Amino acid sequence: MGSISKHxxxxxxxxxAYLKSLPCADNACISAAAIAAALELGxxxxxxxxxxxxxxxxPRIGYPVNDLIQHLEYFLGYSTRNRAVLVGVGNLxxxxxxxxxxADYGLDIVGAFDSNPALIGLQIDxxxxxxxxxxxxxxxxxxxxxxxxxxxxxxxxxxCDALIAGGVRAVWNFAPVHLKAPDGVLIQxxxxxxxxxxxxxxxxxxxxx
Amino acid sequence: MGSISKHxxxxxxxxxAYLKSLPCADNACISAAAIAAALELGxxxxxxxxxxxxxxxxPRIGYPVNDLIQHLEYFLGYSTRNRAVLVGVGNLxxxxxxxxxxADYGLDIVGAFDSNPALIGLQIDxxxxxxxxxxxxxxxxxxxxxxxxxxxxxxxxxxCDALIAGGVRAVWNFAPVHLKAPDGVLIQxxxxxxxxxxxxxxxxxxxxx
DNA sequence: TAGATTGTTAATCGATTAACAATC
DNA sequence: TAGATTGTTAATCGATTAACAATC
Numbered sequence: 001m002g003s004i005s006k007h008x009x010x011x012x013x014x015x016x017a018y019l020k021s022l023p024c025a026d027n028a029c030i031s032a033a034a035i036a037a038a039l040e041l042g043x044x045x046x047x048x049x050x051x052x053x054x055x056x057x058x059p060r061i062g063y064p065v066n067d068l069i070q071h072l073e074y075f076l077g078y079s080t081r082n083r084a085v086l087v088g089v090g091n092l093x094x095x096x097x098x099x100x101x102x103a104d105y106g107l108d109i110v111g112a113f114d115s116n117p118a119l120i121g122l123q124i125d126x127x128x129x130x131x132x133x134x135x136x137x138x139x140x141x142x143x144x145x146x147x148x149x150x151x152x153x154x155x156x157x158x159x160c161d162a163l164i165a166g167g168v169r170a171v172w173n174f175a176p177v178h179l180k181a182p183d184g185v186l187i188q189x190x191x192x193x194x195x196x197x198x199x200x201x202x203x204x205x206x207x208x209x
Numbered sequence: 210m211g212s213i214s215k216h217x218x219x220x221x222x223x224x225x226a227y228l229k230s231l232p233c234a235d236n237a238c239i240s241a242a243a244i245a246a247a248l249e250l251g252x253x254x255x256x257x258x259x260x261x262x263x264x265x266x267x268p269r270i271g272y273p274v275n276d277l278i279q280h281l282e283y284f285l286g287y288s289t290r291n292r293a294v295l296v297g298v299g300n301l302x303x304x305x306x307x308x309x310x311x312a313d314y315g316l317d318i319v320g321a322f323d324s325n326p327a328l329i330g331l332q333i334d335x336x337x338x339x340x341x342x343x344x345x346x347x348x349x350x351x352x353x354x355x356x357x358x359x360x361x362x363x364x365x366x367x368x369c370d371a372l373i374a375g376g377v378r379a380v381w382n383f384a385p386v387h388l389k390a391p392d393g394v395l396i397q398x399x400x401x402x403x404x405x406x407x408x409x410x411x412x413x414x415x416x417x418x
Numbered sequence: 419t420a421g422a423t424t425g426t427t428a429a430t431c432g433a434t435t436a437a438c439a440a441t442c
Numbered sequence: 443t444a445g446a447t448t449g450t451t452a453a454t455c456g457a458t459t460a461a462c463a464a465t466c
Contacts, residue, residue, distance in 0.1 A: 005457075006407065007457070007458095008457095009406055009407060009410055010400065010403035010406060010407065011403075013385065013400070013402035013403055013405075013406050014387060014400070014402075014403070017362065017385050017386055017402065018386075021362070021363075031422090031424090032423080033423080038387070039387045040387065042458070042459060043423095044425095044426095044458080044459060044460075045457090045459080047423095047424065047425065047426095048425085048458090051425065051426090056424085056425090057423075057425085058423085058465085058466065059422070059423045059424045059425090059464075059465045059466045060421080060422050060423050060466050061422090061423075061424090062423070063424095076406050076409065076410075077409045077413060080409070080413075082409055082412060090308075091303075091304045091307045092304050092305075092308055094304065095300045095305075096301075096304075098300045099299075102405070105402060105406075105409070106405075106409060107409075145412050146412070153226065153230070169411070170408040170409075170411050170412055172404060172408055176222065176223075176226050177226055177227075177230070178227065178247070178249065180249070186411040188407050188408050190401065190404055191219065191223075192399065193223075193226065194218075194219040194220075194222055194223070195381060196222075196314045196315075196316060196381075197218055197219060197221060197222050197285050198215065198219065198395070198397050199355055199379040199395060200285065200286045200289070200291055200314070200315060200379075201218055201285075202379050202395040203291060203354050203355070204286060204289075214433070216433070216434090217433095240446090240447065240448090241447080241448075251435065253434080253450095254433095254434065254435080256447095256449065256450095257434090257449085257450090260449065260450090265448085266447075266449085267441085267442065267447080267448075268440075268441045268442045268446070268448045269441080269445080269447050269448085270442075270446090270448090271447070
């Protein structure tokens with residue numbers, strides 16, 4: 001409950017996406033074994049994960065798909081809106097800003113920041129691009145809870161500090177650096193360099209999986 | 210060596226990025242404790258990780274920074290080029306294509322594919338956007354080893370299959386779905402939905418770290 | 419009832435951390 | 443030499459998996 005494991009939490013969106021991809025017959029049920037097979041997980045793991053969020057199945061029948069979807073969406077807070085700002089309107093930042101899909105996960109990007117004067121004053125899909133100076137004030141005034149960092153490595157720590165000064169308690173960091181933050185602030189790094197390391201290491205291996 | 214753990218492998222790019230960020234005095238050395246403090250890791254873990262890739266330090270002195278950088282770059286294959294194609298030239302795909310930074314990690318995106326006829330025939334920073342039909346042939350002819358998937362969920366599995374048909378052995382999947390592939394093909398998922406789940410769960414917690 | 423599937427307790431596995439000997 | 447730091451073996455911790463009782 002309060003003590004749900006990080007690994008379990010990370011698998012939940014995958015369960016949800018899979019369940020939503022299913023042809024939706026009302027009242028349909030699915031077994032843990034079927035979910036496990038589709039996602040190539042252990043079936044005990046699926047049952048444990050689902051029971052950790054409080055979903056119950058029925059012996060001999062399985063889990064009601066629609067209930068499960070609702071339960072997972074509720075647990076993951078996809079209907080609770082989280083307000084975010086994006087810092088760094090470069091290639092990646094612009095893509096994250098323009099990509100509409102995060103709204104499905106409860107994430108609303110309400111503003112963007114950049115140090116480039118040529119960008120300041122623009123509106124991107126209705127969100128203003130503002131100067132870095134305004135960041136802490138904006139975050140406080142607009143009740144921003146999440147900061148998305150898509151700035152160069154060297155700028156990442158100062159930008160992170162500015163976000164925290166603005167009261168942000170969760171930072172999604174796309175820069176390939178480790179950031180420091182006080183207790184109570186979560187830094188979640190999207191570590192693309194690590195992903196690439198796994199891919200390239202795999203290719204170096206003679207014939208392993 | 211051949212049995213380096215996944216977790217270790219994922220930390221290596223972080224060590225490398227940190228070491229590169231250091232002011233470079235030739236012959237400078239650094240202790241495992243210093244690296245650990247900077248990255249908020251255990252110092253034994255740092256020593257174990259470094260020794261796993263064959264880097265040696267000297268008691269009382271530490272690890273020579275420049276050697277370590279070279280060693281890590283070599284191990285991670287940043288100077289060995291890997292040829293990749295990008296599938297799905299939407300917001301995210303275009304950003305990945307335009308972002309020049311992957312070249313530092315040894316990744317060369319040599320072509321892009323999309324099903325939208327309006328995009329086919331374009332050149333983006335010198336890389337052609339081609340039709341999906343040409344994907345397997347292109348991959349084989351151009352010796353492509355990595356496929357980057359930035360397509361909508363529903364298209365991900367067929368696109369993945371096309372990549373594999375073209376001889377690709379490593380797939381970097383940005384779509385929020387689990388993909389199936391034969392043994393010997395690595396699917397590395399960049400799971401943004403999982404990252405968001407961790408961020409939003411943290412915000413729901415009363416006052417935890 | 420018999421059989422399938424859940425939920426949970428116990429066992430295993432792998433990664434992290436602690437302890438300590440080796441070495442410069 | 444004394445002291446700091448490495449490298450490695452043993453202990454701990456947490457997550458996954460196996461075993462099995464409960465239940466529809």
